[in-house]
Amino acid sequence: MSERLSRRTKIVYGLGDIGFSLTLTIIGAYFAIFLTDVVGVSPSIAAIAIFIGRSWDYINDPLIGHLSDRARTRWGRRRPFLLFGSLPFALAYVLMWIRPPFESHLALAVYYAVVYVIFDAAATFVYMPYFALTPELTSNYDERTALTSYRMFFSILGSLIAFTVPLAIIGTFRPENAPRVLLMGTIFGFVSAAPLLVVFFCTRERKEHLELEQPKFRDSLRAAIKNRPFVFGAIIFLITWVSIDILQATLLYFIKYVLKRETQSDAIMAAIFITAILALPLWEWAARRLNKRLAYGVGVAFWAVVQLILISINATVPFQVIFFLCILAGIGVSAAHVLPWSILPDAIEWDEYQTGSRHEGMFYSLVTLAQKIASSLAIPLALLILDASGYVPNATQQPASALLGIRLVIGPLPALLLTIGIVFAIAYPLNRQTHARIVQELEERRLSHKQEVA
Helix, strand or coil: CCCCCCHHHHHHHHHHHHHHHHHHHHHHHHHHHHHHHHHCCCHHHHHHHHHHHHHCHHHHHHHHHHHHHHCCECCECCHHHHHHHHHHHHHHHHHCCCCCCCCCHHHHHHHHHHHHHHHHHHHHHHHHHHHHCHHHHCCCHHHHHHHHHHHHHHHHHHHHHHCCHHHHHHCCCCHHHHHHHHHHHHHHHHHHHHHHHHHHHHCCCCHHHHHCCCCCHHHHHHHHHHCHHHHHHHHHHHHHHHHHHHHHHHHHHHHHHHCCCHHHHHHHHHHHHHHHHHCHHHHHHHHHHCCHHHHHHHHHHHHHHHHHHHCCCCCCCCHHHHHHHHHHHHHHHHHHHHHHHHHCCHHHHHHHHHHCCCCHHHHHHHHHHHHHHHHHHHHHHHHHHHHHCCCCCCCCCCCHHHHHHHHHHHCHHHHHHHHHHHHHHHCCCCCHHHHHHHHHHHHHHHHHHHHHHC
């Protein structure tokens, strides 16, 4: 079925993403600097803790995705995970921001690695089924872009809040502000869990998917590997979000030490993310007017160029120039948020067309797994580059080598990754016409099957 979704459904579903955006953006933006500048561990120790914590998802993601594919309940396949996982999600998040009374850097590394593992497990339990709801709510090519746009509105709004409100609560990242960091974590942990319950109570899954055969784990993996549109879409998603992860983890270092405008961080972040929200209709229009892959290529190419310009500036540049460049960056950030997510669901119908089954949970779990594997390597690598470059936590003046290291991880590295993403987008094998034909044939198959059963 390819009927259009109501505005209410789009808003309710999109609202669910604000909790994930808040928690994950805050971790991406502040967790590294919290470990180095508040807890007091070296960047290399922080890198170890983050690597171990994120590596658990190598196992965690496919298991939860497969479980949601096989689930059959009166509430559907995905929604029960939101109901029962929301409270553990909130509590695990609070643990991330406690400064335990350990002096040993090894003990601190173990603590933060363990709580990161716990949080990632709790987060995966709710966000993997949530992501897999997208292709189940509509099979319409353009409606999925619209649905993803609503979701990305709340995602970017969450990022905007995450880059501004926590700083108002914490102040500056210094050891004496550890209680404020914990207060911030507690507030956002419980606020982020509430939208999941709204999605549970206010959305409904399509009943025909409950009637499909429960897939086996090996069959789901095989279906993903053989699905060419999925593989290309996964690579596009992976490249884009690894770039975003790296920027989130290092942007505050750039603002604090290169631009020397830590007190204006909230204004800089607001410029990026308010622009990203306002630009969402632009990219939805571009995806309808052209197609998703071409719109993606234009958007992230623009963003990569702006990012390279940004790293060429320093503390002497007027704030108005910085603000303008951040507005331009926000236009590209908007494209990077909405288009990779809207490309992925179209591979689900290709899968059903080829195999007769649907493996949304496994597909989305493999995508996020690949992204987390890459991020678990890329973000610690960025921190190790800072460590090797001579970075000194809370130094009034960083060495020139450290400033160069910060510039490298904030500009050329993401720009290179985004360029690779554009190449795969150009070669993406599924367009609007082909997808529409597949959806039509699937509808005819289902109707024929119902007539045979009757």
